[in-house]
Amino acid sequence: MLWTRDKKHMKKMSADCKQVMKVVSLYRKVQEEIVMKVIVLKDYDEVSQKAFEVMKEVISAKKDAVLGLATGSSPIGLYQRMIKDHEENGTSYAACQSFNLDEYVGLSRDHAESYYTFMHENLFKGLDMKEENIHLPYGNTKEDCEAYEKAMEHVTVDIQVLGIGANGHIGFNEPGTPFTEETHIVTLTEKTRQDNARFFDNDIQQVPTHAITMGIATIMKAKKVLLVAAGANKADAVKAMVDGKPDENWPASVLQKHDDVIVIVDEAAASKLNA
Ligand code: GLP
Numbered sequence: 265m266l267w268t269r270d271k272k273h274m275k276k277m278s279a280d281c282k283q284v285m286k287v288v289s290l291y292r293k294v295q296e297e298i299v300m301k302v303i304v305l306k307d308y309d310e311v312s313q314k315a316f317e318v319m320k321e322v323i324s325a326k327k328d329a330v331l332g333l334a335t336g337s338s339p340i341g342l343y344q345r346m347i348k349d350h351e352e353n354g355t356s357y358a359a360c361q362s363f364n365l366d367e368y369v370g371l372s373r374d375h376a377e378s379y380y381t382f383m384h385e386n387l388f389k390g391l392d393m394k395e396e397n398i399h400l401p402y403g404n405t406k407e408d409c410e411a412y413e414k415a416m417e418h419v420t421v422d423i424q425v426l427g428i429g430a431n432g433h434i435g436f437n438e439p440g441t442p443f444t445e446e447t448h449i450v451t452l453t454e455k456t457r458q459d460n461a462r463f464f465d466n467d468i469q470q471v472p473t474h475a476i477t478m479g480i481a482t483i484m485k486a487k488k489v490l491l492v493a494a495g496a497n498k499a500d501a502v503k504a505m506v507d508g509k510p511d512e513n514w515p516a517s518v519l520q521k522h523d524d525v526i527v528i529v530d531e532a533a534a535s536k537l538n539a
Contacts, residue, residue: 300520302506302527304534308494311528312341315425315492318526319346320355322423322488328359332424332483333387334435335364335379338492339425340386347390357391363416364400365426365435366477369449373402377463401447401476408476409447416482424486428493431455432501432514436477439513443521445479480518489522494530502529503536 305311319342322329333339349355364383373380380400388398401412426434431453433439438453452460457471464470483489493502504514506527511517519525 300525304529307530311492311494311530314528315342316345318490329422330419331360331362332421332486333362333364334425334427335382336427338427343387350391357393361397366475367401368472369404369474369476370472404449412447421486423488423490426491428498428501428516429456430459430497430501432504432516434516436475437480437515441515443480443518446482447478450475450477484522489525491527493533496532498533499536502533507538
């Protein structure tokens with residue numbers, strides 16, 4: 265059983281009720297309201313499986329899809345399924361391009377905790393993507409940011425994968441980031457550095473203080489957004505994203521303004537949502 269939820273309705277639906285979902289979406293659009301589809305599943309495994317199905321649909325429809333990719337623990341289950349599907353079913357990514365959301369400032373690309381390394385270890389080394397089609401932002405200057413925007417100038421991201429920070433950040437767009445920002449350098453909050461210290465021997469001093477990130481305006485240009493979250497520590501952020509008003513203090517809430525967003529969360533991450 266899965267739960268699907270837009271801002272005002274929650275309906276218990278069996279997995280084969282996609283048609284009903286479509287009708288609900290159309291109905292909401294007629295009313296000129298933007299639908300945020302929220303699917304609540306039992307656990308991380310189910311979340312990852314559903315996220316994979318959404319991804320597979322995009323890849324199957326467009327061999328040269330442009331993928332917007334995220335790091336963090338949230339998309340790992342999705343990435344594992346993409347690799348398995350590539351190995352077992354030959355789904356090819358050879359014509360795809362990818363653009364990652366963000367990267368730490370001050371770590372070399374071959375650092376064990378750079379997002380460049382993370383993506384190669386957790387996804388790219390298991391797929392047939394061409395290295396020249398893989399893009400991650402890098403650097404700490406205005407020119408580095410402009411270069412990344414320029415690299416994306418002539419493409420439209422077909423599907424943007426997102427996780428969400430416990431404080432509601434997407435990419436590394438921390439609370440207070442204007443929704444109009446494009447790729448920029450950010451100062452990471454203490455909260456984000458604490459959350460990410462687990463990758464740096466639990467030592468916050470080792471966590472970089474800055475990052476380069478696609479801005480919210482950059483993220484919002486994607487055709488489709490797929491956000492995955494699991495765990496009770498994401499419950500406040502998920503609530504603000506879904507039940508709150510768009511608010512720069514909760515960056516992910518901007519997604520309410522996007523017309524094709526699918527949020528897939530486990531029960532723990534959904535535990536604070538309005539019924
Ligand atoms: C990092 C990344 C985000 C990610 C977030 C959540 O700060 N920059 O893109 O969404 O962490 O990470 P996790 O999925 O590990 O909880």
